[in-house]
Amino acid sequence: MAALRRLFLFLIASALCLNLTFAQEGSWGDIAISLEEVLDAMRQSHEDYLAQSGSKPSRRDAGFGRPNYWQPLAPSQRPSSPEDFSDQLSQLVASLGSSLEELIQLISSQFGIGALQSGSPPLQSTILPITRLSTRVSVTTSAAIHATTTATGPGVTVSLTTVGSTSTSSLPAVTYSFNPQASDLNVVYYSQTDLTPVISLDQVCGDDSIDMVIIAFVTALFSDGGYPAMNMASNCWAPNAAQQAAGAMKLLDCVGDGFASKIDRCQKKGKKVLLSLGGAFGDLDMASEEKAVEAAHTLWSLFLGGADPNLQALRPYGTVVLDGIDIDNETPSNGVYLPTLASTLRQLFTSDTSKAYYLSAAPQCPRPDASIPVSQLAGSIDFFSVQFYNNPSCQLNADGFFASLQAWSDDLLTDTGDTVPTATGTGGTPSMRMRIRPKRQPQTSASSAPESNFLNVNNGISAPRLLIGTPAFAGAGSGYVDVATYKTILQRVKAMGLRNLAGAMFWDGAYQEVSGEVIDSSGRNTTFAEVVKNVLA
Template sequence: MAFQRLASIILLLSLFTISYSHRDNGGIAVYWGQDAREGDLVTACNSGKYKIVLLAFLNKFGAGRTPEWNFAGHCDNGAWKKCTELEPEIKQCQARGIRVLLSIGGAPDYSSYLLSSPEDAKEVANYLYENFLSGQYGPLGSVTLDGIDFDIEVTEDYWDDLARELDFFRRTTGRYFYLSAAPQCPIPVYYLGKAIATKLFDYIFVQFYNNPSCSYVSGTNALLNSWDKWVDLVPSNNSLFVGLPAAPSAGNGYIPAEVMNGRVLPHAKKASNYEGVMLWDRYRDVQNGYSDKIHSNVIKSKLPASVESVTDAIYQSVYKALRRVFV
């Protein structure tokens, strides 16, 4: 038993050392796959604008449903069809160091996705791991995606169970992958509150739009106040992104680039767990050129992190790892 625990500790230390590598000087995450006019995935990755690309969406799963996806004409949608033409594009993006995650959920539709029980969450986790994270041949070909994003907008039930089940795979298979969540900005948190409380998510893409109480509508105060609450809510060794519409047409709460660069980013970057900006979505970014206007200001610092801050982050990761083994 002692040997098994020691082996588990060594594995966890290696995994969490790898996981720490996602913390850097910041960057932009973007949702891709919801408008055929946005261009192909390789073009998005070759633009040099993004550090994370989120494939949107796997929008039908759970409660016995046959999983389906909708990538807006980039490949076949629906049950029993394949998107294997995306395989070489995904691999090219990953070869450039860009993390490619599959986003599950999307716009509310109670008929399309839902979890009915902890056992159902386990089944969905098995499906996600086997088809998108294990390297086995699946709907996207023989790819190993970098993680799963929770863009959940229906009910709060069992998403925490799904996060725990996916975390089990990355702790026991010898390969770390990332978990991200895209909650709406109001606190208490809609839909993903229980899941985020597990503290298992590497990235939190807070949607500061379509919610007037905490998004940029008539000024920055509401947004910045909400941001500060999220900074306190999310552990310091997880990463926070300011989620925004990339154009006025993409959602209520669009922030002009000059306001973003002059007021929002200087404030957001003071947080130790700030990591960047999330944009909805690639098509609107192409149309408006928003990432071009803010890209140089998204970076937190051009200086390497101090030894103390790196040590603290690693300590926190190791502490969490040990607790999972012994508690």
């Protein structure tokens, strides 16, 4: 395997060096074209071999995945060539790097060279995008990115411990710390748009403006064999041998294709990675409270910090421990037992003190949301990513957006027994008025303050926080606005002074990466996420 890997890297490096040597006789554009030809040649060579041998990948062979999941990007899938060669070369190398490991895995199995050991550390590529810098510091940090002093709140220390890890050696630098109390967080969904094969998770997580990535989707909680069903689109392979033996035919192998390693690298940068349940085509049916509790325990051991020995071999991401769960239920009838699912997960979070876990939910902006029972979930959810798009009455470009945003902020404060600012009269200054949910327990004394019903799990959050759900491209649906307009909207949002505002959520992360527009006299492209950092910090 090592020899094969070195051969591929040598061929690629040789092609690059030869072209650079004769750069004076050609053009930088010719060099980029030549490098693309190397990638095309590798792809065509393997297709020719399969055509001659008649070999086909086997779903039961752990070394193979579905054909469309391993092969390098076809020319039609690659980004258009920018004028700046450094950008062009960076994009090409990123595309090559995302497919090389998968191609090596496939060929090694085809020729019996031997598969990668699942417990071995990820390969550190020797080909890096231009301008990427690397330093080395201590693995763990407790300084928040938005503070100049050490953070004192709980849950803000970045933990890099993963299941089964015993190494104490130094790792690449963590120059970022997740601050759950920041007002300029950027949360992005990933893995479900047509740009996913082009913009890798490494690129999304390498963006300094991104704080959290939500991988989509687990589409069912109970499927083949009683296990969840997954749809990672162009990521992950078909079920591995252990999953198939258990009858878990709707789980996926995200280790073999390298996707789990990308998540691990993202977490090592300090970013949080959650897994989303549901989606537009999801079915989160739970027949009873008992089934909701069962689903929570299954999710805990398959994707999070659980250690059920019967499920360890079935973990889709191997030893990678995700940072939480997102709920994107879009079927009203499936919302009945979501509060039980969420509260059970939150109780399980308290059993693992080695890292902070988070829960998020993505309701639609019309209130009340028919599929996400917000008032019942408010005691368990850390982030509500309200979808201010595909809803004409309250989406970003609607007249009712700001009123809707204010109402959502007030609702979340009310549902946890917090205080809500209300105007004292025309032109008056806000005063603090307490609004309490009807079903709250009465206070033991008239002078005692009402207790919050929010379950604290020491993750740095003591009440649910609000994210502005934003479409990052026009194809996401109605409500899309360009970056310049978004900046104007956020400036007005900033002036509203919403104290539970946490930042923005984007559908999706791949499109957010290419959303840059020139919006000021600097002449540089600015993305949606950068606007959030510039305006809401």
